Amino acid sequence: MLPWYQNIPFACIFLCMISGIMMPLFKSGKAAFHLTLCVSLINAILAGVLLYFTAKESIRFVYVMGHFPAPWGNEIAAGKLEALLALMFSSVMALSLLGGKSSIHDDILEPKQPLYFLMLNLLHASMLALTYTNDLFTGYVFIEINTLASCAIVMARDTAKTIAATIRYLVVSLLGSGLFLIGLVLLYCITGHLLMPNLQEKVLSLVSTGKYMEPLTIVAGLMTAGISVKAALFPFHAWLPFAHGGATTTSSSVLSGLVLKAYIVLLIKLFFSVFSIELVSALHVNDILFVFGIIGMIYASIKAIREEHIKRMLAYSSVAQIGYIFMGLGLGTKVAVIAAIYQIIVHAVTKPLLFASASRLSEVQGHEKSLYRLRGSARTAPLAGIAFTLGGLSMIGIPLLGGFMSKFLLAESAVLLASPRQWAALLSLALSSVLNALYYIPAIIAIWSPSDFMLKYQEEGKQKKNITYSVSAFSFMVLVVLTGCASTPVSEIISSGLSLLGGASL
Amino acid sequence: MILPTYILILPIILPALFSLFLSLKAFENEKLRNTFVFFGVLLNSLVLGLIVSCPPSEALTLVTISQKLSLMLNVDGMTRIFGAIIAILWPLTAIYAFDYMKHEHNKRKFFAFFLLSYSATAGVALAGNLESMYLFFELLTLATLPLVMHKMDYAARFAGKRYLIYSMTGAAFGFISLIFISVYGTTTDFTLGGVLSGVSLTDEVVTMLLIAFTASFFGFGVKAALFPMCAWLPSASVAPTPVTALLHAVAVVKAGAFACIRITYYSFGTQLLHGTFAQYIPMLAAAITVVLGSFEAVRSNHLKRRMAWSTVSNLSYILLGVTAMSNQGLLAASQHMIFHAFIKITLFFCIGAIMEKSHKEYCSEIDGISKKMPVTMFCFTLSGIALMGIPPLPAFWSKWAIGTSHASSGVWGYVAIAALMISALLTAIYVLSISVRAYSKVEFTSKSDVRESIMMNVPIVIITVCIILLGLFGGIITDTVTAWLI
Amino acid sequence: MNNTAMLIATILPLLISVLFFVTRLKKSVLKVLTAITVIGTLTASVLCAVYCDGSLQLAYFTDTMKLTLSFSSLSVFMAILMNLVFSASLIFAFEYTEHDEGRQKFFAYSLLTLSCLIGLCFAGNMLTFYLFYEAMTLASFPLVLHTKTEESRKAAFKYLGFSVFGAGLVLFGMMLLGNGVFRGFTPCGIDGIDKSNTLAYLLMALGFSCKAGMFPLSAWLPTAHPQAPAPASALLSGIITKAGILGIIRTTFFVFGANAIIGTWAQQTMLILAIFTIFMGSMLAYKEKTFKKRLAYSSVSQLSYVIFGIFLLNPEGFMGAILQILFHALTKAGLFLCAGAVIHKTGIERTDALYGIGKKMPVVMACFTLLSLSLVGIPPLGGFSAKWHLISGAFENGAMGIIGIAVLLISALLTAFYLLPITHDAFFAGKTVAREDKKEPSLFMTVPLIVLCVLVLLGGIFSGAFETLATDIAGGLFV
Known part of the structure; x- marks a missing residue:
């Protein structure tokens, strides 16, 4: 008899899907919002419970879907790492909903709102599925669902710009999917399996014989490339600023904070559960990630400095932060991947905070979007100002905040490498911090400096109370500080969880 | 307790x-x-x-x-x-x-x-x-x-x-x-x-x-x-x-x-x-800064910029002490940290008082101001002489300590000491040229009424007295610092 | 108790100068106070000779760094000499600054300089010496600046620059030796310092030689000395330069000890530089037409006689050096004061315009002539015995010595050529002048001049006494 908690992964996914299907029945956005929020919260709690149990027992279980055993059936696998990530996805989803509630009502047409929430639920489901799946083809299916749903939530805000951005996003994303699919098919041809444990066994035995090295390299390359394209690795990032910048707040938060990360989670599972991290290094796949990660870090920050539109600036910042993650993956050691996952979590709690705060600041100042016109808005909405400042400082890397910890872990893993590559990593981290400071600090100064725009909107701005935002902001801030100060439990979970992912080594 | x-x-x-x-x-x-x-x-x-x-x-x-x-x-x-x-x-x-x-x-x-x-x-x-x-x-x-x-x-x-x-x-x-x-x-x-x-x-x-x-x-x-x-x-x-x-x-x-x-x-x-490039490269950079800072100070006509470049130079005195990489060097650096802080703050206060009261910003504009602001200029000159490293004022002790800590650093140590000496010369020039102008016979003209204020003078005088005391009791300071550090 | 005379000699001028800085006094009060001060300091110095022995600690900083004054025949000799010249110059200055509004500041800085100089003479260790040395530069800097013209400003900063640079070289050398260099002066060298560090020695010697106007650091002297008012030029050339010489003596004999320096490349270098300066100074003096500048170049040359004598590193040469210090101080001060009198009364600054000046100011020019003869080295005037001992000391030294002698003789010739024509022009040219048109300056100016001349004359006639003094000083330095 299965322990009851082993049902949680499937239950969560299923719950999201059901609630999504129910959306068209709703006439008003309000009810749809509340249902989605409830579902997210329940999922978060369930993920927390799962985390507790898997951490306590330190196991990773496999949950068979359907009645066909391996290697023909479908499986879900969950250990503490997956539980932790699921917790992250669900809770950030919930908080992003709260934070962007007022914007949803402003940006999306009333009749369309239930459909928007449908897409959000599907997105939630697919992210969880990508986290839990033990089957590569299922992974592909949910990648596609993820893509379509995320395009939809961008497009929900009905302007010409966002539609154009969506189309761009769609095209690039599908390109990525295509590459992934080709790689997947090739892998299936070579190994004959789709379930991850079986795949790993087969792959490793192939490697030991020395045959099929080129095809394996190509497979690894294609699948990595495919995911990287979707995850906005340089140079495939161009769609992101406009898509994230133009979307409604919840969408921006969810896209930046979660969607991109879901793909990377699958990539990590690919590296650990299908190939092995040593094999990946041996095939030099990670070198490409390293180089482009670094370039992305620097290039995106430079573009962010020039950007006047606050949400686009934050979007470019996201590209830079994703670059950190890829750099970590590119270093190719387990310690580095732990650091990368830590960065995933930190960014997931920081970026939605920033987006929500930017939106709130904009709300109290006549919906202006440019930094110049947002000057002084923090004085009308102090909580948003403080939240934005905290998020910015975390991005710059002030100790006691999450961003510092993830930078530290990345740098540490680079130094432990003890090879020339570490200098490239360290230098780019240093440079990137400086560049980050160069756009966040002027932004922070701007929102706190009194100006005429502030005076113009101050009266009505002070009237606009936003409880949901306050709750969301407060929770995010707590999370940012927690990830900064209490990193040990989290990194331990990641570390041991990661060990459970991999099977035999080379 | x-x-x-x-x-x-x-x-x-x-x-x-x-x-x-x-x-x-x-x-x-x-x-x-x-x-x-x-x-x-x-x-x-x-x-x-x-x-x-x-x-x-x-x-x-x-x-x-x-x-x-x-x-x-x-x-x-x-x-x-x-x-x-x-x-x-x-x-x-x-x-x-x-x-x-x-x-x-x-x-x-x-x-x-x-x-x-x-x-x-x-x-x-x-x-x-x-x-x-x-x-x-x-x-x-x-x-x-x-x-x-x-x-x-x-x-x-x-x-x-x-x-x-x-x-x-x-x-x-x-x-x-x-x-x-x-x-x-x-x-x-x-x-x-x-x-x-x-x-x-x-x-x-x-x-x-x-x-x-x-x-x-x-x-x-x-x-x-x-x-x-x-x-x-x-x-x-x-x-x-x-x-x-x-x-x-x-x-x-x-x-x-x-x-x-x-x-x-x-x-x-x-x-x-000690003895590696990690010592010599910073030491060299500090020596260059010592000379460069003093040189730019001489070149600057703007009063505050001159003092700022002087700070640049003096900070590298401290760093020279640090790069001696010995206990002696640490002591020397700490001493100069203390002494320079007091001296430089006085200098800035005096300059600030001049600039605020007379609305003049450049060295060439303050001819004859000593008659209107005697206390300020006296304290400025005294602190300036202290900065030059004239005994028994404090910066001599720290400069001496920095120099002797480098005497055993080989060729690069000599470079460091030479840098200190060149800087001393330039310091004399950039400090005393201000004093000379201030004390010149020319009648100082300005649109506003130039008068010293108590609120500004009190801190200036207090710190100047501190400088003199630090110099005279330099031995006690050195002993205390040594006791604290080692 | 006995040693307080040293302290008084040092402090008295300082206190009076502070008084001059903070108050405004009437002209007569000023003069009286100044006169009392210089006479008082002179008396105190003389009393030192009688009563003092040993040393007096002024301040304690750490174990190795103390400020002390200590008595020795060398210090009291220098102190009395400086006092004599100071007294003469400052009394001279009474009339010189008759129409000068800034006279109070002038006397204040002069007394401050005197204080520093006495302290320097009596300094018991290198720290005290260096302290007073730097202080003296700062105190004398405003003297050069006194006329507040653009040229005097440039000259003052040149003086400052060179002096600080020289002091910097000294400091460099001291840093290489470490804390031990601050122990008390010991005739054959201080124990515990690295006496074989010739580089450190050379840095210190060169650093001090800057003040003494030796090539290559002499360029400030011809610019600064003329710019200062004449009494100040007298002080600068006469005694402030001697501070540099004293520094060299202290470093060579009392820090390192003669034995450490004899035969080293440092000694050779200094000899060569000194010889070169002797020649260069005289040549440039000969070609120079500005009166005070000619005297300044002359100082450059004459001071290097002293340095030459020191670096022969034998008792004879040292005696010659001491005698040269004595007579050059008196003579050069006197010469500058004469020049000052001429400029003050007639405004003439060039040596080719001095026709008939002797007829207008016979006393001044007579003194000038006597002093010139001493400088050239004509017996029985003092300058002769100095040069005699220098030459005999040089004989003992070998090749360098012979070259030195040759240069000395050439220089003497040149000295005659640049000084005696002035006398000739003064007395044997130009129209005779009626009594009413005589522009003789007042007693305040002439008496000091006469006193100096008398001293030079007596010093020459009774040179035996001074030779004994010099031997006494040299005793214990050459074992």
Whole structure:
């Protein structure tokens, strides 16, 4: 008899899907919002419970879907790492909903709102599925669902710009999917399996014989490339600023904070559960990630400095932060991947905070979007100002905040490498911090400096109370500080969880 | 008397609280506000002074960030020295600032960040390990940035931007030391002699550590205006003079030198560094800065910029002491830190008084001003002579100590000493040329009524007297410093 | 108790100068106070000779760094000499500054300089010496600046620059030796310092030689000395330069000890430089047409006689050096005062315009002539015995010595050529002048001049006494 908690992964996914299907029945956005929020919260709690149990027992279980055993059936696998990530996805989803509630009502047409929430639920489901799946083809299916749903939530805000951005996003994303699919098919041809444990066994035995090295390299390359394209690795990032910048707040938060990360989670599972991290290094796949990660870090920050539109600036910042993650993956050691996952979590709690705060600041100042016109808005909405400042400082890397910890872990893993590559990593981290400071600090100064725009909107701005935002902001801030100060439990979970992912080594 | 360890958090929290209060409540009455600020500063100085004289025996760990990292406060010899300097000088600057800022705008914002900077600087002094110092170092940059940009005109913004870029870059490179120490060292806590001595290191690793040290030295050295990153300091002189005086002559730049001392003697350890390129490259950079700073000071006609370049030069005197990489060097560096702080703050105060009262900014415009401002010019000249290193005024002792610590450093040591001598010559020129102009027979003309004010003169005279006393009792200072450090 | 005379000699001028700085006094009060001070200091110095022995600690900084004054025949000799010249110059200055509004500051800085100089003479260790040396530069800097013209400003900064640079070289050398260099002066060298560090020695010697106007650091002297008012030029050339010489003596004999330096490349270098300067100074003096500048170049040359004598590193040469110090101080001061009198009364500054000046100011020019003869080295005037001992000391030295003698003789010739024509022009040219048109300056100016001349004359006639003094000083230095 299965322990009851082993049902949680499937239950969560299923719950999201059901609630999504129910959306068209709703006439008003309000009810749809509340249902989605409830579902997210329940999922978060369930993920927390799962985390507790898997951490306590330190196991990773496999949950068979359907009645066909391996290697023909479908499986879900969950250990503490997956539980932790699921917790992250669900809770950030919930908080992003709260934070962007007022914007949803402003940006999306009333009749369309239930459909928007449908897409959000599907997105939630697919992210969880990508986290839990033990089957590569299922992974592909949910990648596609993820893509379509995320395009939809961008497009929900009905302007010409966002539609154009969506189309761009769609095209690039599908390109990525295509590459992934080709790689997947090739892998299936070579190994004959789709379930991850079986795949790993087969792959490793192939490697030991020395045959099929080129095809394996190509497979690894294609699948990595495919995911990287979707995850906005340089140079495939161009769609992101406009898509994230133009979307409604919840969408921006969810896209930046979660969607991109879901793909990377699958990539990590690919590296650990299908190939092995040593094999990946041996095939030099990670070198490409390293180089482009670094370039992305620097290039995106430079573009962010020039950007006047606050949400686009934050979007470019996201590209830079994703670059950190890829750099970590590119270093190719387990310690580095732990650091990368830590960065995933930190960014997931920081970026939605920033987006929500930017939106709130904009709300109290006549919906202006440019930094110049947002000057002084923090004085009308102090909580948003403080939240934005905290998020910015975390991005710059002030100790006691999450961003510092993830930078530290990345740098540490680079130094432990003890090879020339570490200098490239360290230098780019240093440079990137400086560049980050160069756009966040002027932004922070701007929102706190009194100006005429502030005076113009101050009266009505002070009237606009936003409880949901306050709750969301407060929770995010707590999370940012927690990830900064209490990193040990989290990194331990990641570390041991990661060990459970991999099977035999080379 | 044994002090409880939690007292260590007070010098950081107190000014922050006062600052918060000040930013939330608008004081209508200016005198009341000034009293409030002064009370806060004085109280904090007293607490800090108490900590410096009777340090608690244990460290205070505030937050354990991770297995290796924690936010910790502790008092050792360097803390006491730096703490003593800021505790004495901050209240005097406050008094001076009240008068100086009379005609400026946005005083509330100014004093709020003034207090916050005190908080951050105290944090740097009290930090017991590398990551805590790094945190307060970053916070110091952020707290002082609005002060630099206070005037909010084009020049101020430009200076602020430059300050930000330089400081952040410096801190980013300083971060590298944190990484390496946490990976290879036994602990990130500050221990005299370094934390790498018991560890067995391969040659490759040693080279990496040396490179990391050099990078971090230059990183923290940015705040100490080490060549080639010295340009930010003169541009920052567009800030109001109390800011320039305290922060850029005392707090911010000394924090940079302080950080360099910490990583050299208390983290990496001189055993590892002595005799390697990691010693000679920073030493050479410091020597270049010593000469370059003095040279640019001679060339600058603007009074405050001249003093700013003088600071650039003198900070590298401290760094020369640091790069001697011996106990003697540490003592010498600490001595100069103390003496220069007092001397430079007086010089800036005098310049500020001149600029504020007469609205003249350039050396060529102050002919004959000594008749209108006799006390100020006398103190300026005396402090200037002290800066030149004339015994028995204090800077002679520190310069002597720095020079002798390099006598055994071989050829590069000679370069260092030669740099000191050239700088002494240039210092004589740039200081005395101001005095000569001020004392010239020409009648000083200006549109406004030029008169000295008590509020400005009192701090100036007090610190000048301190300088003389420091010089005469230089021996006692040296002994105390030695006892504290070793 | 006995040693307080040294302290009084040092402090008295300082206190009076502070008084002059903070108050405004009437002309007559000023003069009286100044006169009392200089006579008082002179008396105190003389009393030192009688009563003092041993040393007096002024301040304690650390174990190795103390400020002390200590008595020795060398120090009291220098102190009395400086006092004599000071007294003459300052009394001369009474009339010279008759119409000068800034006279109070002038006397204040002069007395401050005197204080520093006495302290320097009596200094018991290198720290005290260096302290007073630097202080003296700062105190005399405003003297050069006194006329506040553009040229005087440039000259003052040149003086400052060179002096600080020279002091910097000294400091460099001292730093190489470490804390031990600050122990008390010991006739055959201080124990515990690295006496074989010739580089350190050379740096210190060269550093001090800057003040003494030796090539290559002499360029300030011809610019600064003429710019200062004549009494100040007398002081600068006459005694402030001797501070540099004293520094060299202290370094060579009392820090390192003669034995450490004999035969080293440092000694050779200094000899060569000194010889070159002797020649160069005289040549440039000969070609120079500005009166005070000619005298300044003359100083450059004459001072290097002293340096030459020192670096022969034998008792004879040292005696010659001491005698040269004595007579050059008196003579050069006197010459500058004469020049000052001429400029003050007639405004003439060039040596080719002095026709008939002797007829207008016979006393002044007579003194000038006597002093010139001493400088050239004509017996029985003092300058002769100095040069005699220098030459005999040089004989003992070998090749360098012979070259030195040759240069000395050439220089003597040149000296005659640049000084005696002035006398000739003064007395044997130009129209006779009626009594009413005589522009003789007042007694305040002439008496000091006469006193100096008398001293030079007596010094020459009774040179035996001074030779004994010099031998006494040299005793214990050459074992």
